[in-house]
Amino acid sequence: MNDTATASLGIPRPALAKWLPRAEAVAIPLAALICGLVVFSLFLLTQGKSPIEFYALIYKAGFSTAFSWQNTLSRVAPLLFAGLCVALPARLGLVVIGGEGAIALGGLAAAVLGASMAGASPLIGLPIMFAGAALVGGAWIGAVGWLRIRRGVNETIASLLMAYIAIALMNHLVEGPFRDPASLNKPSTAPLTDALRVGDMPIGVEVHWGFAFGVLACVISWLLMDRTTLGFAARIAGDNIRAAQVQGLPVGKLVIGFTALGGAFAGLAGFFEVTAIHGAANASLVAGYGYTGILVAFLARHNPLAIIPVATLLAGFEASSGLIQRRMDLPDATILVMEGIVFVVILLSETLYGRLPVFNPRFWETRA
Amino acid sequence: MKPSLSLTRRHFLGTAAAFGGAAVAPSLLPGQAHAAGSLTVGFIYVGPKDDFGYNQAHAEGAAAVKAMDGVTVIEEENVPETNDVQNTMQSMINFDGAALLFPTSFGYYNPHILELAPKFPDVRFEHCGGLWGADDPKNAGSYFGYIGMGQYLNGIAAGHATKSKKIGFVAAKPIPQVLNNINSFLLGARAVDPSITCQVIFTGEWSLAVKEAEATNALADQGCDVITCHVDGPKVVAETAAARGAYICGYHADQSPLAPEMYLTGAEWNWAGVYTDMVTKFMAGEPIDNFVRGGLADGFIKMSPLGPAVSDAARNQFEATKAEIMKGGFAAIKGPLKDNKGNMIAAEGEAFVESDVALESMGYLVEGVIGSTS
Numbered sequence: 215m216n217d218t219a220t221a222s223l224g225i226p227r228p229a230l231a232k233w234l235p236r237a238e239a240v241a242i243p244l245a246a247l248i249c250g251l252v253v254f255s256l257f258l259l260t261q262g263k264s265p266i267e268f269y270a271l272i273y274k275a276g277f278s279t280a281f282s283w284q285n286t287l288s289r290v291a292p293l294l295f296a297g298l299c300v301a302l303p304a305r306l307g308l309v310v311i312g313g314e315g316a317i318a319l320g321g322l323a324a325a326v327l328g329a330s331m332a333g334a335s336p337l338i339g340l341p342i343m344f345a346g347a348a349l350v351g352g353a354w355i356g357a358v359g360w361l362r363i364r365r366g367v368n369e370t371i372a373s374l375l376m377a378y379i380a381i382a383l384m385n386h387l388v389e390g391p392f393r394d395p396a397s398l399n400k401p402s403t404a405p406l407t408d409a410l411r412v413g414d415m416p417i418g419v420e421v422h423w424g425f426a427f428g429v430l431a432c433v434i435s436w437l438l439m440d441r442t443t444l445g446f447a448a449r450i451a452g453d454n455i456r457a458a459q460v461q462g463l464p465v466g467k468l469v470i471g472f473t474a475l476g477g478a479f480a481g482l483a484g485f486f487e488v489t490a491i492h493g494a495a496n497a498s499l500v501a502g503y504g505y506t507g508i509l510v511a512f513l514a515r516h517n518p519l520a521i522i523p524v525a526t527l528l529a530g531f532e533a534s535s536g537l538i539q540r541r542m543d544l545p546d547a548t549i550l551v552m553e554g555i556v557f558v559v560i561l562l563s564e565t566l567y568g569r570l571p572v573f574n575p576r577f578w579e580t581r582a
Numbered sequence: 583m584k585p586s587l588s589l590t591r592r593h594f595l596g597t598a599a600a601f602g603g604a605a606v607a608p609s610l611l612p613g614q615a616h617a618a619g620s621l622t623v624g625f626i627y628v629g630p631k632d633d634f635g636y637n638q639a640h641a642e643g644a645a646a647v648k649a650m651d652g653v654t655v656i657e658e659e660n661v662p663e664t665n666d667v668q669n670t671m672q673s674m675i676n677f678d679g680a681a682l683l684f685p686t687s688f689g690y691y692n693p694h695i696l697e698l699a700p701k702f703p704d705v706r707f708e709h710c711g712g713l714w715g716a717d718d719p720k721n722a723g724s725y726f727g728y729i730g731m732g733q734y735l736n737g738i739a740a741g742h743a744t745k746s747k748k749i750g751f752v753a754a755k756p757i758p759q760v761l762n763n764i765n766s767f768l769l770g771a772r773a774v775d776p777s778i779t780c781q782v783i784f785t786g787e788w789s790l791a792v793k794e795a796e797a798t799n800a801l802a803d804q805g806c807d808v809i810t811c812h813v814d815g816p817k818v819v820a821e822t823a824a825a826r827g828a829y830i831c832g833y834h835a836d837q838s839p840l841a842p843e844m845y846l847t848g849a850e851w852n853w854a855g856v857y858t859d860m861v862t863k864f865m866a867g868e869p870i871d872n873f874v875r876g877g878l879a880d881g882f883i884k885m886s887p888l889g890p891a892v893s894d895a896a897r898n899q900f901e902a903t904k905a906e907i908m909k910g911g912f913a914a915i916k917g918p919l920k921d922n923k924g925n926m927i928a929a930e931g932e933a934f935v936e937s938d939v940a941l942e943s944m945g946y947l948v949e950g951v952i953g954s955t956s
Contacts (some may be wrong), residue, residue: 274677281676285669385786389755390956398943399711399757400689491665493693497787498663536658536670537677546660 231574238573243515246563250556257551263542271438275537276530289529291425291490294428295483296507298435299355301516302476303369303469303557305439307452310358312373313480314504316351320481321488322403323350325495326392329404332398339410344485351481352474354380358532363466369473377480381500402496406521412489424486428525431479435518448472478515480504509557528553608863620652621681621865624674626667627659629688629725629789633815635834640686640710642835643853647861656680663689671698675705680865684857695722706864711759714873715944718788725856725874730766731907732849733810734914735885737770738903739846740808741778742896743829744771750806750828751782752797754813756955758944763812763849765948766914767831772950774899781806782953786946789814795822802826808846820845829891836886847900848886855881879908879934911935921946922953 238489255265276286299313324347331339361367395405414420439445451458451465458465483503488495510528514520535549571577615651622817623644631641639658648655656678660668667690674680681704686694691712699707699719706752740749749771753760768780781804783797794811797820801809809823810831817840824841832838832848856876863870876882885904906912913935917928927946928934934941947953 275673279676281672287675288665288669297687382786398713399759400692400759401755404672487664491693497691498689501664501666532674533669536661536673539658540656540674540678546658 221498227575230578234575242563242566243560246560247556248339250559254552254555262542264505267542270505271537271541272531272534275534280419284421285533286530287421287425289532290525291428291486292483292503293510293525294432295479296503296520297510297521298431298518299476299480300508300511301518302435303473303519304516306448306472307454308362309370310373310473311370311508312377313507315377316354316477316480317484317504318384318499319354319380320347320351321484321499322387322495323347324485324488325403328406328410336409343353347481347485348478352478355477356470356474359470363469379434385497400496403492405494406499411493412486422490424490429522432518432521502510509553513560597895606626608682610817620654622654622656623647623861624680624683625657626661626670626685629660629814631659634817634837635815635906638833640837640853643857646854647857648860653861665686667694668698675702682706684708708860723870723872727851728877729849729883730762730914731878731912731936732883732885733763733766734770735900736810736847736849738774738900739892739896740773740831741774742893743846743891744778744808746805746807747778749778749780750801750809751780751784752794752811752813753784754788754818756784758942760812761944761947762941764951766946767810768789768950769914780951788935791818794818798822802828830884838886838889843890845889846892847888850884850886851882852884875937920949922949922951
């Protein structure tokens with residue numbers, strides 16, 4: 215072992231120590247993604263279908279034309295918010311999988327507030343609906359954090375069961391007290407006025423503002439988690455809760471705060487579904503975004519910035535699902551099979567971190 | 583209003599070329615080019631198209647269109663009633679050149695079709711179940727059938743078959759289309775024996791197999807010996823009921839292959855005729871009405887062939903009533919009739935014929951139905 219050696223290629227050691235982990239964090243998931251796609255190609259071959267045609271269709275439907283990008287990007291917003299609802303608690307060591315419930319209740323809150331303010335100016339109405347959705351979502355998932363830290367209730371189970379309660383509650387309220395009597399065969403809340411709808415961004419394709427707010431939420435979450443002392447404290451609590459408590463960190467407040475923040479983001483997914491897409495709350499709010507968010511967060515390794523490309527990629531996959539059904543005569547579940555295989559391979563690749571010599575600075579030193 | 587930017591085909595082709603997608607695609611992707619002068623028709627389903635139910639009924643209609651000359655049919659299943667369906671419709675228009683779309687689920691209409699139709703004035707959107715109104719886009723339309731009459735005939739078969747005088751109904755949600763079916767089913771049975779009651783259980787969801795099985799078992803436990811349903815896929819209800827020894831009246835499509843001995847009859851959609859008729863008109867450039875409704879006489883619905891358990895007496899009353907309905911203007915809801923809370927819904931001499939639009943906003947269960955809408 216030569217402690218004084220500098221690395222090969224003239225790269226000084228601090229630079230290596232800084233960049234090798236980053237290279238590792240990009241290379242391993244990317245390699246795992248490619249491995250997953252190769253495994254899936256084998257699956258396609260067993261079905262007598264061409265993997266080349268399959269991937270060409272994904273490119274065509276998800277990423278080739280202006281409409282393809284519209285199709286992809288218009289699916290991203292709820293995945294960004296739902297991904298954050300999983301990723302933020304995960305940095306504190308909590309596996310929260312019930313974002314679906316916060317989406318449903320957040321959307322309901324936005325719709326009910328909006329319906330009660332018919333005729334209000336958007337400058338007043340939309341912020342109130344926005345805040346209402348975030349508060350309700352935050353309270354719902356924050357309660358999961360509270361149960362965890364104050365009552366020792368397993369947060370994974372609690373969040374999942376609370377999602378069922380939330381969906382049932384939303385259905386009950388939409389079909390009962392908050393039902394618009396004019397919504398005959400699809401019970402819904404009263405429709406929002408046009409002034410209280412969120413429109414598309416002025417970028418030439420029809421993608422609503424939820425996308426921009428979702429990206430902003432990811433950036434803010436990243437700054438908070440990776441660039442502030444608060445986030446540092448949260449990460450310590452996530453790595454070793456005992457050590458954090460010994461250090462006197464307010465672990466309870468951190469857990470409740472970050473689960474609530476995640477829930478608030480999920481509530482905003484509901485806000486944008488209601489204000490930009492449906493114009494009312496109804497059963498269509500429960501579309502599985504909360505569960506896809508779990509996949510997004512794990513693929514992004516709970517890094518809020520990485521959620522953006524991962525969500526875009528998954529949205530592109532889902533955008534291509536229809537064309538694949540129509541052109542290749544494959545069932546719509548094909549894309550889910552692919553996502554599942556990729557998910558498993560990426561989870562397996564977690565075991566590789568720190569074990570590949572090429573990402574160890576010493577690998578380069580001994581070559582010098 | 584939301585700012586809109588319609589994606590015309592010229593715009594689309596231009597950007598496609600700019601992105602290089604157009605150059606790659608044709609060489610790799612077979613089956614997308616279609617002969618000039620032909621029509622591409624898109625069908626969109628909310629569930630699987632082999633669900634023995636709502637979606638299968640539409641897919642059978644699509645299959646009839648597929649057999650027509652000069653028509654290419656494209657289909658997509660399991661499309662949720664979210665922004666996804668807007669993307670699917672646009673994808674069919676942009677990538678496949680579809681000019682006539684049949685988005686078949688109720689929730690596709692508002693807001694999704696209403697949003698897209700003005701942006702694609704050359705495309706025709708034909709929607710199942712909605713109530714097209716004069717303010718809605720002219721290139722959109724809605725169609726539906728008086729399937730309550732089918733449930734009335736189901737009720738006649740059930741009324742003869744039941745020994746316990748209790749029949750059961752597994753329902754998704756307490757909405758007008760479902761309530762009309764429940765009421766018609768019971769009234770059909772009461773045309774045989776006025777002492778019959780019908781227990782209804784709402785599952786709360788259009789497609790939730792576990793709850794449908796639980797509900798069917800609960801009905802059988804309570805002594806219901808004929809069971810029908812209104813959920814998207816009646817497969818689970820039919821199989822569970824047969825396993826419990828209850829007779830089945832089908833819905834949406836023909837479920838007799840699932841339980842040939844226990845299947846009495848069924849109220850089925852007959853979309854093949856409706857769809858081929860609309861496509862023929864569209865290709866000939868003839869106008870299609872924006873608001874289309876029809877019943878048994880118009881070929882919008884049909885009955886499954888009567889099963890082996892149907893008695894001769896049942897068959898006679900069934901056929902006689904069917905002939906009556908075929909004449910048109912039949913009313914299942916007619917006075918004097920109360921709802922199951924005791925409110926008068928039709929006075930002596932008052933009748934709601936099958937085509938009465940008032941039936942499409944029904945909010946009650948008739949006397950003899952055990953259950954509640956809330």
